[in-house]
Amino acid sequence: MTNSIFDVAIIGSGPGGYTTAIRAARAGLTTALIEKANIGGVCLNAGCIPTKTLIALAKKFKRTNTSFSTETSNANNQFLDVSNFYKQKNRIINQFAAGINFLLKQSGVQIIKGHARLKNNQLIEISTPEQNTFEIQSKTIVVATGSRPKDLPSIPWVEQKILSSNEVLNHEKIPNHIAIIGGGYIGCEFAAYFNSLGSHVSIIEALPGILPNHDQEISQMLTRVFQRKGIDIITNTTVTSAQIDNQIKLLLNNSTQLCFDLVVICVGRIPNTQDIGLENVGIETSNGYIKTGKFMETSVKNIFAIGDVTGKMPLAHTAYTQGKYAVAGILKLLNKHGKESNFYNSLPDEPNYDSIPSVVFSDPEIASVGLTTERAKSLSIDPRISRFPLTASAKAVIDGNTEGFIKILADPVSLRIIGAHIVGENASELISQMAIAIQNKLTAFDLAQVTWPHPTTSEIISESIEGLIDKPIHFIPK
Ligand SMILES: Cc1cc2nc3c(=O)[nH]c(=O)nc-3n(C[C@H](O)[C@H](O)[C@H](O)COP(=O)(O)OP(=O)(O)OC[C@H]3O[C@@H](n4cnc5c(N)ncnc54)[C@H](O)[C@@H]3O)c2cc1C
Numbered sequence: 324m325t326n327s328i329f330d331v332a333i334i335g336s337g338p339g340g341y342t343t344a345i346r347a348a349r350a351g352l353t354t355a356l357i358e359k360a361n362i363g364g365v366c367l368n369a370g371c372i373p374t375k376t377l378i379a380l381a382k383k384f385k386r387t388n389t390s391f392s393t394e395t396s397n398a399n400n401q402f403l404d405v406s407n408f409y410k411q412k413n414r415i416i417n418q419f420a421a422g423i424n425f426l427l428k429q430s431g432v433q434i435i436k437g438h439a440r441l442k443n444n445q446l447i448e449i450s451t452p453e454q455n456t457f458e459i460q461s462k463t464i465v466v467a468t469g470s471r472p473k474d475l476p477s478i479p480w481v482e483q484k485i486l487s488s489n490e491v492l493n494h495e496k497i498p499n500h501i502a503i504i505g506g507g508y509i510g511c512e513f514a515a516y517f518n519s520l521g522s523h524v525s526i527i528e529a530l531p532g533i534l535p536n537h538d539q540e541i542s543q544m545l546t547r548v549f550q551r552k553g554i555d556i557i558t559n560t561t562v563t564s565a566q567i568d569n570q571i572k573l574l575l576n577n578s579t580q581l582c583f584d585l586v587v588i589c590v591g592r593i594p595n596t597q598d599i600g601l602e603n604v605g606i607e608t609s610n611g612y613i614k615t616g617k618f619m620e621t622s623v624k625n626i627f628a629i630g631d632v633t634g635k636m637p638l639a640h641t642a643y644t645q646g647k648y649a650v651a652g653i654l655k656l657l658n659k660h661g662k663e664s665n666f667y668n669s670l671p672d673e674p675n676y677d678s679i680p681s682v683v684f685s686d687p688e689i690a691s692v693g694l695t696t697e698r699a700k701s702l703s704i705d706p707r708i709s710r711f712p713l714t715a716s717a718k719a720v721i722d723g724n725t726e727g728f729i730k731i732l733a734d735p736v737s738l739r740i741i742g743a744h745i746v747g748e749n750a751s752e753l754i755s756q757m758a759i760a761i762q763n764k765l766t767a768f769d770l771a772q773v774t775w776p777h778p779t780t781s782e783i784i785s786e787s788i789e790g791l792i793d794k795p796i797h798f799i800p801k
Contacts, residue, residue: 331465332459341426381520441600498585526554594611641676757784
């Protein structure tokens with residue numbers, strides 16, 4: 324290991340860490356990236372990429388067969404060999420891991436394998452997998468150590484039986500009856516996946532409904548769709564204990580007992596902020612999350628934090644955006660002005676979390692950005708709301724994907740777009756248009772000047788915008 328002092332050392336190579344490393348190196352900073360496990364973090368190895376691969380494969384298989392069980396074949400007489408899904412998932416992970424490694428090396432990032440721990444605000448101790456320990460020095464540090472699944476104190480993890488989102492991604496068996504504890508987006512995505520494979524799925528949720536942080540109209544629609552597909556949604560219910568014999572017996576707080584072949588616990592995530600030496604430098608935290616300022620700086624001015632450890636919208640693309648701000652802050656602190664300075668200087672004061680979309684890759688997909696109706700009301704905004712159903716979209720009818728709708732919220736006076744929620748095929752692709760509108764403070768009048776191509780599903784946005792001003796053209800709202 325070189326004895327030189329790095330400009331920036333980044334701890335953790337998830338979507339926050341590795342993109343920040345590439346940015347920093349491209350901006351001319353000498354950059355180290357320290358990773359104790361696999362490059363790509365949770366997103367590539369146990370999150371976004373593996374889940375979306377499995378979901379896409381299961382959806383594709385299901386759509387070629389309207390009614391199949393795990394023993395039957397699909398319409399093309401293909402038997403469901405689920406192990407191929409997992410092989411394909413691993414191929415994709417390996418392909419992207421190789422790609423990220425290549426990009427890091429091409430950008431000049433020094434990759435260091437090992438567990439990092441802050442010794443002081445410029446010194447990091449690294450313990451390698453071979454049990455060696457050494458130190459590196461860096462003028463600035465970015466903590467991007469991510470998060471891990473939260474456990475339920477009343478229920479132990481049991482191999483092959485009671486799993487977290489990590490292990491279930493390598494569980495190559497289709498359970499007859501699976502319980503998913505927790506109805507947030509991760510639980511709902513696993514519910515959609517196992518339902519597509521033919522499992523009987525039960526979601527057990529402590530709150531009154533699934534997707535509690537989403538617009539209630541949207542979560543209610545997903546509830547109806549899930550129920551129609553045969554998914555049981557048990558709300559206002561907690562699991563008090565589990566007993567394992569042939570099956571897993573879950574005891575619920577209402578004293579009923581249910582039996583399952585597999586249980587997956589998806590009750591949230593906790594930040595990886597222990598065991599990284601935060602206490603040695605006095606970085607301030609709140610409930611375990613690292614407190615950050617406008618440029619993702621922590622309470623220690625040359626140490627930055629991004630991604631899930633900040634507790635702000637824990638999504639891969641949030642971490643990407645926060646990384647841009649961290650690099651801007653570091654360039655400023657080190658007084659470096661590279662060719663990228665114009666871009667970094669042009670960043671607004673802090674990331675705008677209201678313009679960051681979130682997606683649930685269920686079937687149909689759900690995508691949201693900005694305020695929900697409930698949140699708008701809690702801020703004393705009585706939003707103007709426009710809805711447009713997919714049944715009135717020519718392209719959705721042509722494609723046979725008419726389940727869903729768009730709902731756009733605008734400020735009642737200026738008609739500035741403040742929120743958008745889409746249920747339907749490709750909602751994940753459509754939502755970015757609304758993110759651009761919110762980020763740029765566009766109004767319904769601005770958007771109504773845009774021409775959308777016909778026939779496309781994206782016309783639901785144009786129709787809904789017309790609805791904010793007056794009425795959609797191809798639909799009469801009730
Ligand atoms: C099942 C599931 C599905 C998801 N789906 C999506 C999705 O579709 N879209 C989306 O945007 N988000 C999704 N997420 C969330 C997304 O994966 C996270 O928000 C994202 O990975 C966070 O990125 P990060 O850079 O903060 O850290 P992580 O991705 O958590 O990476 C942190 C890295 O730091 C390393 N590390 C930790 N401590 C140390 C240390 N002391 N020394 C060295 N290395 C260390 C870890 O090994 C890890 O590789 C999903 C998450 C899960 C669990």
